[in-house]
Structures are given as structure tokens and as C-alpha cells.
Amino acid sequence: MALPRIDSPKYELKVPSSGDLVEYRPYLVKEEKILMMAMETKDQQQMIRALRDVIAGCTDGKIQVDTLAMFDLEYVFLKIRGKSVGETTKVGLKCSSCDHKNEVEINLDEIEVQGEVKKNAKVALTDKVGVVLRYPTVKGIQKQLSKQGGSDSEVTMAAVASAIESIYDENDVYQTEDEKAEDVINFLDSLTSSQFKMISEYFEDMPRLRHEVKFTCGNCKEKNTQTLEGLSNFF
Numbered sequence: 001m002a003l004p005r006i007d008s009p010k011y012e013l014k015v016p017s018s019g020d021l022v023e024y025r026p027y028l029v030k031e032e033k034i035l036m037m038a039m040e041t042k043d044q045q046q047m048i049r050a051l052r053d054v055i056a057g058c059t060d061g062k063i064q065v066d067t068l069a070m071f072d073l074e075y076v077f078l079k080i081r082g083k084s085v086g087e088t089t090k091v092g093l094k095c096s097s098c099d100h101k102n103e104v105e106i107n108l109d110e111i112e113v114q115g116e117v118k119k120n121a122k123v124a125l126t127d128k129v130g131v132v133l134r135y136p137t138v139k140g141i142q143k144q145l146s147k148q149g150g151s152d153s154e155v156t157m158a159a160v161a162s163a164i165e166s167i168y169d170e171n172d173v174y175q176t177e178d179e180k181a182e183d184v185i186n187f188l189d190s191l192t193s194s195q196f197k198m199i200s201e202y203f204e205d206m207p208r209l210r211h212e213v214k215f216t217c218g219n220c221k222e223k224n225t226q227t228l229e230g231l232s233n234f235f
């Protein structure tokens with residue numbers, strides 16, 4: 001006899017970079033197992049792959065996970081997790097005054113992506129030449145991780161290169177997808193430091209999953225205010 005199937009409840013979230021509303025369900029026990037196994041490896045590529053598969057499953061394929069910015073991926077996962085295992089989680093935070101480790105409860109529902117989403121940011125490098133930037137996508141980041149083994153500076157360069165959507169001059173617009181990867185790197189290498197800085201500032205201003213936590217230390221009673229950033233801090 002067929003056993004009963006339980007329908008999952010449905011919720012709705014807003015993808016930070018696009019503003020798209022997407023319906024999702026909590027993750028299931030079998031999906032939680034995939035996540036736990038990936039977390040245990042501490043391998044970034046495996047973790048991203050697990051997050052990607054779980055998000056695709058929970059949104060019934062309605063989100064093109066590969067094209068999400070990393071902050072989208074983190075945010076979407078946090079919302080799904082909130083409905084799957086509970087909206088509060090306990091994190092261990094060290095007191096800034098006495099180093100005592102406090103267990104602090106945070107509400108995952110209150111965590112938002114902070115910072116302005118700048119789409120198709122145009123950066124004029126000279127009066128004729130410039131670039132149009134986009135946030136590195138999940139796919140782009142995975143590509144870089146697979147190339148790791150290269151030096152840090154090479155990885156940074158590859159990250160910056162993957163954020164360049166197009167390069168323009170007075171005659172034309174060159175989509176980087178149509179160009180060779182090394183040609184884009186050569187273009188970056190040919191910039192002055194101050195021009196390169198104009199591009200890297202876009203990264204520094206990138207929206208982030210960020211949450212301010214206030215707690216009173218259980219040991220010394222010092223009042224702490226700390227900022228949590230990035231997904232790994234919310235586990």
C-alpha cells in the first residue's frame with residue numbers, strides 16, 4: 001500500500017539583486033543530509049554545489065542558481081533554512097572585553113542583505129574607454145575555485161575579470177563572454193593602479209549578508225555590538 005505523502009508548505013522570498021519574487025518550500029530530511037555531508041568536507045566547491053542543488057530543489061527550478069550573485073545565494077539559502085529548521089539559531093560570540101564565549105540567539109528572519117544593489121555599473125577608466133561591471137555569479141566563482149592552485153593574486157585577477165560584463169571604447173562594446181579569458185586579464189594588467197582601483201571599489205561596496213548583534217557578556221557584563229557577515233557566520 002502506498003504510504004501517504006505530505007505536501008510541503010509554501011513561502012515566498014524576494015531575490016535581492018533582481019527583486020524577483022520566488023515561491024519556495026523548506027528543505028527535506030534527504031536534502032539536509034546532503035548539506036551536512038558537504039559542510040563536513042569543509043570544501044568550498046562542494047558546499048556551493050550542495051547549496052545550489054538544495055535551492056534548485058526547494059524553488060522547483062524557478063531560480064537560475066548559476067546566475068545568482070553570491071549574496072543572493074546566501075540570502076536565499078538563509079530564508080529556506082529559516083523555514084526548515086527554525087527561525088532562530090545560536091551562535092558563539094566572543095566578548096570583545098574578556099574573550100568569554102557567549103551563546104547568542106539570532107533571528108534568521110531579521111537578517112537582510114545590506115548595501116545598495118548596483119546593476120550594470122559603468123566605470124569610465126578614461127574619457128574613451130571604460131567597463132560595465134556585474135556581481136560575480138555562483139557559476140563564475142565556481143570556475144575560479146576550480147582553477148585554484150594558482151597564486152592568490154591570480155585568483156583575485158580572475159575574480160575581477162569575471163565581474164567585467166563588457167569593455168567599451170568610442171567605437172564599440174566588447175562583451176567579455178566573446179573574448180578569450182587571457183585577453184581580459186591582459187586588459188586588466190594594462191591598467192594603471194588607480195584605474196584598477198576604480199574597478200575593485202565595486203567589489204568592496206558589494207551588498208553583503210550582514211547583521212548587527214547586541215549582547216551583554218555573561219561573564220564581565222560588558223555590552224557588546226558585533227557585526228556578522230557572510231553565510232558561515234550564521235551557523
Ligand SMILES: [Zn+2]
Pocket residue numbers: 095096097098099100217218219220221222
Ligand atoms: Zn566579557
